[in-house]
Amino acid sequence: MAKCTTFPILFLFLIFPQPSLSQENNFVRQPASQLIITPHQRSNSEPQQVHVSLVGKDKMRVSWITEDKEAKSVVEYGKKSGVYDEKTIGEKTSYQYFFYKSGKIHNAVIGPLEANTSYFYRCGGLGPEFSFKTPPSKFPIEFVIVGDLGQTEWTASTLKHVGKKDYDVFLLPGDLSYADSQQPLWDSFGRLVEPYASKRPWMVTEGNHEIEIFPFIYPKGFEAYNTRWPMPFKESGSNSNLYYSFEAVGVHIIMLGSYADFNVDSEQYEWLKLDLAKIDRAKTPWVITLVHAPWYNTNEAHQGEGEAMREAMEELLYNARVDLVFAGHVHAYERFTRIYDNKVDSCGPIYVTIGDGGNREGLALKFKSPPSPLSLFREPSFGHGRLRILNETHAEWSWHRNNDKDAVIADRIWIENLSKVQDCCDISNSQQVVNEEL
Numbered sequence: 001m002a003k004c005t006t007f008p009i010l011f012l013f014l015i016f017p018q019p020s021l022s023q024e025n026n027f028v029r030q031p032a033s034q035l036i037i038t039p040h041q042r043s044n045s046e047p048q049q050v051h052v053s054l055v056g057k058d059k060m061r062v063s064w065i066t067e068d069k070e071a072k073s074v075v076e077y078g079k080k081s082g083v084y085d086e087k088t089i090g091e092k093t094s095y096q097y098f099f100y101k102s103g104k105i106h107n108a109v110i111g112p113l114e115a116n117t118s119y120f121y122r123c124g125g126l127g128p129e130f131s132f133k134t135p136p137s138k139f140p141i142e143f144v145i146v147g148d149l150g151q152t153e154w155t156a157s158t159l160k161h162v163g164k165k166d167y168d169v170f171l172l173p174g175d176l177s178y179a180d181s182q183q184p185l186w187d188s189f190g191r192l193v194e195p196y197a198s199k200r201p202w203m204v205t206e207g208n209h210e211i212e213i214f215p216f217i218y219p220k221g222f223e224a225y226n227t228r229w230p231m232p233f234k235e236s237g238s239n240s241n242l243y244y245s246f247e248a249v250g251v252h253i254i255m256l257g258s259y260a261d262f263n264v265d266s267e268q269y270e271w272l273k274l275d276l277a278k279i280d281r282a283k284t285p286w287v288i289t290l291v292h293a294p295w296y297n298t299n300e301a302h303q304g305e306g307e308a309m310r311e312a313m314e315e316l317l318y319n320a321r322v323d324l325v326f327a328g329h330v331h332a333y334e335r336f337t338r339i340y341d342n343k344v345d346s347c348g349p350i351y352v353t354i355g356d357g358g359n360r361e362g363l364a365l366k367f368k369s370p371p372s373p374l375s376l377f378r379e380p381s382f383g384h385g386r387l388r389i390l391n392e393t394h395a396e397w398s399w400h401r402n403n404d405k406d407a408v409i410a411d412r413i414w415i416e417n418l419s420k421v422q423d424c425c426d427i428s429n430s431q432q433v434v435n436e437e438l
């Protein structure tokens with residue numbers, strides 16, 4: 001417990017608002033699981049909390065933190081372990097939140113990189129060697145998707161299961177550290193996820209636990225989130241780290257911001273309209289969207305919280321033939337049919353809630369009854385999802401429940417692309433459900 005002692009954390013719990021702990025609804029949760037504090041065990045000049053994210057077609061942003069203010073923002077890398085042919089100098093920054101001052105937060109964008117290739121790299125000219133693999137240049141591509149991660153024993157179990165089977169890109173629809181203004185918990189989270197986030201690109205969007213607004217002093221919030229988890233928003237024409245889009249192989253991925261303005265006169269709405277218009281389905285036959293607060297949800301938790309955003313933006317996604325929409329926020333798994341405006345619609349996206357990463361609040365155990373015909377599978381268990389896109393017409397979605405030892409596939413469907421408008425009107429063959437209770 002080198003850096004984070006228990007005392008300041010408990011102390012901070014008392015002085016900062018804890019929106020997450022208030023029981024605004026009457027939904028039932030499991031008792032909380034043990035928080036895992038991941039201590040700082042390297043020297044002050046060595047990198048910690050290393051993570052990578054995609055930038056453009058063939059670049060990667062490497063992000064890390066040092067306690068040492070003088071540490072260099074350099075990334076050395078190459079295709080052979082220990083041999084670094086290339087070098088990029090990045091930038092460093094830091095932020096302050098009340099009496100907490102962050103370490104130096106370094107970012108360097110490296111590349112161009114070859115596709116489907118392992119690179120070895122070192123940050124700041126010293127410390128351990130890391131390695132990542134770039135996404136492939138053609139199908140298949142596999143995404144791991146899981147929200148509401150937190151840093152508990154459940155989180156550790158989810159990540160262990162994720163690490164057991166290869167994948168290309170990690171997508172997180174909001175609620176990362178559950179620091180909730182206790183800044184040392186952001187550092188602890190960065191260290192907990194480093195073994196995963198330094199190996200594969202992690203692409204995130206914000207949840208309510210990233211807000212960290214404090215009236216008058218930090219009125220805009222997202223100080224820690226935006227500084228620690230910079231995403232390639234400028235590359236997609238967005239003005240905010242809270243919403244952006246990017247492409248990986250033949251997939252256009254839209255990361256929406258539930259906690260940025262989304263009404264029809266907002267910047268986010270304007271940006272989304274332009275972004276959707278730019279999609280070339282010949283190049284990216286698949287379009288998926290991530291957002292924190294679900295637009296469809298039959299759990300008793302967080303009812304209606306995504307409704308205003310749905311009303312504002314659903315039509316845009318529908319008209320653009322978005323294939324799938326993933327959300328977090330509700331701590332359970334739920335998969336819907338193809339929907340538009342609360343009705344089954346074979347041209348609408350499939351909606352999935354995957355907010356069951358393992359945060360400290362526990363599961364949202366109560367679903368509403370009677371069940372909605374729109375909701376095809378729902379279960380309050382921790383786990384993670386995998387979207388494996390096989391080719392331009394077929395993908396497989398699976399949900400892997402955390403059982404004691406193994407990640408069990410508890411739900412699995414085949415999905416066909418919606419890219420050809422005239423072909424999306426027959427629902428009977430757009431979904432073949434293979435629910436497996438193993």
Ligand SMILES: *[C@@H]1O[C@H](CO)[C@@H](O)[C@H](O)[C@H]1NC(C)=O
Nearest residue numbers: 116117136137138139140141
């Ligand atoms: C990526 O590389 C692996 C071997 O390193 C190979 O088996 C696989 O087919 C490649 N994938 C693509 C899409 O090129």
Ligand SMILES: *[C@@H]1O[C@H](CO)[C@@H](O)[C@H](O)[C@H]1NC(C)=O
Nearest residue numbers: 389390391392393394395414
């Ligand atoms: C895509 O994959 C599916 C499932 O494996 C297969 O049936 C289909 O023929 C493939 N389509 C193309 C164009 O390769």
Ligand SMILES: *[C@@H]1O[C@H](CO)[C@@H](O)[C@H](O)[C@H]1NC(C)=O
Nearest residue numbers: 393416417418419420423424
């Ligand atoms: C998926 O895309 C292919 C090729 O672009 C097209 O032929 C097919 O009809 C599409 N499938 C659906 C369900 O839209």
Ligand SMILES: [Fe+2]
Nearest residue numbers: 175207208329
């Ligand atoms: Fe949330």
